[in-house]
Amino acid sequence: MSRVRVLLADDEHLIRGALAALLGLEDDLEVVAEAASGPEALAMARAHRPDVAVLDLEMPGADGVTVATKLRAELPSCRTMIVTSHGRPGHLKRALSAGVRGFVPKTVSAQRLAEIIRSVHAGNRYVDPELAADAISAGDSPLTVREAEVLGFAADGAPVAEIAERAALSQGTVRNYLSSAAAKLGAENRHTAVRLARERGWV
Amino acid sequence: MSRVRVLLADDEHLIRGALAALLGLEDDLEVVAEAASGPEALAMARAHRPDVAVLDLEMPGADGVTVATKLRAELPSCRTMIVTSHGRPGHLKRALSAGVRGFVPKTVSAQRLAEIIRSVHAGNRYVDPELAADAISAGDSPLTVREAEVLGFAADGAPVAEIAERAALSQGTVRNYLSSAAAKLGAENRHTAVRLARERGWV
DNA sequence: CACCGGCCATGACAAATGTCAGGAGAGGAC
DNA sequence: GTCCTCTCCTGACATTTGTCATGGCCGGTG
Known part of the structure; x- marks a missing residue:
């Protein structure tokens, strides 16, 4: 069985590195590329064609959702998911309509993240229940x-x-x-x- | 030789867990406690009396500098350091005057962080050069x-x-x-x- | 003591902002 | 075709701000 090829994009080296190490321990996951900015994430994705791209929402250059949108066009086979510290309801909505299949806050454990990556790779969608509740209660933007x-x-x-x-x-x-x-x-x-x-x- | 006992406080489970795992790999470091909020960090510090407390700047309950201030009073033997994503010059200044001995952005690698923890434990002080430069160029607050x-x-x-x-x-x-x-x-x-x-x- | 700076206030004027009424064009829904 | 909403504009008015001059009250410094 081939392993799930993962791209990791986050501007905080501490997190990215640590995450890469932890996810690498799972024997069915393989971190094939890392990026510290939006444009770099795109370049890495083109070069390494990962199965799943785990994108930070706030990155220099281009935010996670923007990257996800472009990836969807360029690399349709690659599933995208967003990881973020600040889960604003609107971001979730924007992400989902950009074709993002997973949306998780950074308060989850690495174990949990690994499970979610697997699930997303299998074709499922996952949205953190807490964030989903917020998004629903906040409703749609009334602004034109x-x-x-x-x-x-x-x-x-x-x-x-x-x-x-x-x-x-x-x-x-x-x-x-x-x-x-x-x-x-x-x-x-x-x-x-x-x-x-x-x-x-x-x- | 006894290992350096470290307390890790960060509200993002993903980072905290990953960091704990990585730092645990260093054979002279030992993560003895973890906390997800300011108050919890204080409680953990009282219970486990770590040598070094690594505190996130933005945490629910009480921010890293506040925790550091209290720690300094309650547990003078414990060195404190701050890790943060957003390095505002003013925060650095506030931290230093609270007796914090290390101030690092989350863009450093875990390796580097481990070195800095060792250095701080040895009695040295460490401030990220980039942040230091910002702080110096920003100068003091001109506001009354x-x-x-x-x-x-x-x-x-x-x-x-x-x-x-x-x-x-x-x-x-x-x-x-x-x-x-x-x-x-x-x-x-x-x-x-x-x-x-x-x-x-x-x- | 005299001086200076921070603190707090007043009053008055100018400029920016918020509010309202109203109107025209473009496009979708029925 | 009619109705509705969004878009964009104008003009006038009330309100909120920003600015400035001026003054009194402290506390510290030379």
Whole structure:
């Protein structure tokens, strides 16, 4: 029986290395490649064609979901899964619609992760129950595409003029969008709106 | 020769477990206790009296620096070190003044971490060069105590009225403090000021 | 003591932001 | 075709901020 070929992508060397060592102990798993950034993960995947790609959500260059999306197009045979410390509901949704088949927080044990990798490789899907519950209770984003976009530009505290420029919209329009977005989120100003949207993973 | 007794505290089971396994392979190190939260780390330290405590910076209950401070008082023989993913300059400063003897990002390898643990146990201090450079170039916080406090209350996007209430100050005073803080940080409004102060670990 | 800096406040003005009403075009649903 | 929603805009208004000048009260330094 051939072993499951795994790609490991995480910018924290400590975790990646440790994980590689632990997963390597399982005799049906084999870590064939490691990467510390999004682009590197893609390159490694192309070179080594793993069966399962275990991707960290927050990485320099490109986040896990972006990598997963590209992998799905380039290497359809490769199953992808996301591992993350901060499980925002929106991220989970985004990940699932990108074709990700596993979504786990870093609070699970290596043993458990190994099991999940096997399960994903077998064609199953796995989502951490806790995160799933959060996602369901948080519901869908009530924001329209533009509202979310404008809110994203407002995320770093930029003034309206700058947001308008970046979004190529008039200042009035920007203010209207921000206002309606804040209203939908129950926030009293755009800054708390940004915070709320962030927490739910809607930006 | 007796082995170095290590306490490992990190809320991410994946990392903690993997790390425990890897460090356990070194024949002069021995992981005698693990914890997933600040309070638990303290309890474990009291029970097992480790030589070195390796603490994650962001943990539920109490952060790594807080735990280190308490450990220093309760268990002076125990050296403490901090491991973190986000190395904000301010955190480093806070950690050092709490008596922490090692400060490393999670991007180092387990091998390297083992060496550093040994070095710290031997009485040396170790700070990641990259983080040290950041801390030096970032310099000290230019903010006065009140400015930092008010900026902290402003962190979640609350309006001035609310900040004033929480800080028990007049609205005018709050605006003055926010204004001067933003000026010192080179920000054009308090929200970007909050972001900058956060990045530098000054809030 | 005189001086300076941090702390707290007031008042007033300018600028940024939030809110509302209203309208036009584009596209999907029925 | 009609209805609806999203998109984008304008203009006007109220409110919230940011900024500045000014002053009083401390505590420490020279």
